[in-house]
Amino acid sequence: MTYSRRRFLARCGGMLSTLPLLSITPQFKQTSEVITVGGSISSSKMGFSLIHEHVLVDFVGAAEISKERWNKGKVVRKVLPYLQEIKALGCHTLVECTPAYLGRDVDILAELSNKSGLHIITNTGYYGARQNKFLPAHAFTETSKQLAKRWVSEFEQGIDGTAFRPGFIKTSVDPGPLSDIHKKLISAAALTHKATGMSIASHTGPAEAAFEQLEVLQKLGVAPAAFIWVHAQNEKDNNLHVKAAQMGAWVSLDGVSKDNINEYLKILILFKSNKLLNHVLLSHDAGWYRPEEVEGGSFRPYTDIFIHLIPLLKEHKFTESDIEQVMIINPKDAFAIKKRLV
Template sequence: MKQLFTTLGPRSKAELGMILPHEHVFVDLRTPDKEGYAQADVAEVVALMAPQIEAIKAQGVTALVECSTGGVGLRVDFDLAVSKATGFPIVVPTGNYREPWIPDWVRAASEDELEAWMHKELSQGIGETGVRAAWIKVSAGDDGITPLESKILRAAARAAKANDAVIGSHTIKGRVVMDQLDIIEAEGHSASRFISIHTQAEPDFEMHKAVAARGAWIEYDNLGWVPDEESVPLILKALEAGLGKQLLLSHDMGWFDPAKPGGGEPRPYTHLVGSILPKLRAAGVDEAMIVQLTEINPFEAFAR
């Protein structure tokens, strides 16, 4: 049976409804060598972020995917604390971001060592938290994947294959996504277990279709960052192109930022349910497709 691994343990499809596939509870976009990187008071994180979780619980959202990864402040202990405070499951990754957000130990590690690290976090748990990573989050440079990023991706592909895990990548250019899919397939993993994060940032819609044709998930995750007049037509265009069963929708919002006093001002995760879905319904998208986009697709993408 497929299960989605969360901070509150594994969940079956029957136990879940709407899932937000790309959000952040805690992020530090400073590089790991900066003083105070990824440090905060857990009580302050909970105080700032728990109300954001409660707001989406009230909308009927049943889980959220944390997309902060190694190099940009992944703190599973903070995710777990917020999760326990709200009784809300959070899905966390293993993996590491792109250059220059790669810590020295990842830079120095062999592919085998990186594979073993990710395999352990997927199969046993992350650090002392007891929380198993559900997936692997990586990234690639806008101008192309670097040798170091390729090393991480090859290790990720092997660890993901061993655990039937999905790999999601912050990748802006569709042609770079294609290169990543080549690497993943060369390592024996499936393109269908890859999420092209930030697909909407690729201006050529034909690349959206090409990535989907490889079998990968495409993700439009800037909802609320741009006007709905931009987001909704793009979603409708993807549905008209038959991409509905491979499309993920989210905000890329949150989050507690330790570089700012008190964590800064979080941006809510409520725009999809509060604004986008009503407009999709008004445009003629039926309820079955709404369920496909908000419940079925995110579960199928991240469950294993």
């Protein structure tokens, strides 16, 4: 079905969604699909998308993490109302960025997707930031090819013995020059992309590591268009955001809250003036259920883009097309399963 611009803008003003749930098709096509926990869908059906959010995160570390640390039913009951809230505001897709060994639980995501009516996309890959606390032991001993083989296997066969498949690669590096193991992670991500067409979302922050990763990718034959610079808002030199976008990378500004929307407005105005809105992604990095806290602890809703940022953009002459570009068109292009090679 065609997505109505008028209906989209009405939703951003808080009106309840009246669209029926989008159907999920079982077929998988290399260049026009995204992969959700409900199966493959046409990228055109992603609709309004939040591209960096979390349902559950467990910071205990790779050596101790276990799904026994949380009760799936309690997680679903806690998180579901927050997903239903954004569904009512017009959201169709949520990209869940919690990687393996940090709390990824595809059974929970599948149940939440089914009950909320949202498309939810999960990931493969490993998280190297925070001084490698969340890397499994084999990540230190295996080669990039061996790690890539694991991630490709999840794409082809499913995650943790399930039929649920990842829709993108999530990795992570510390700020500053890349360590050897972080070079290995991004190399493994490059090999996985070349085998599968999944995009690479790398928790990065400041620009130095972002451009180093782009260099590694290009040496391995992967184009910047396959790379999502996660937490780019942590780089304060906005000219470097422009540089990465001009190279073809996705610049992900994924920490939106009601307290910082003027900072995001400034960056988005810069992108618009440089005709680069087609390379920016927006999200909250919100949530999430914390297994170590009573009842999962506090949970930050996924609503500030709808309630605070979009109205501010409209006040500053961002058009319907501008908002659709960032929140609808860019996500479907960034997460489409497509090999992006040099």
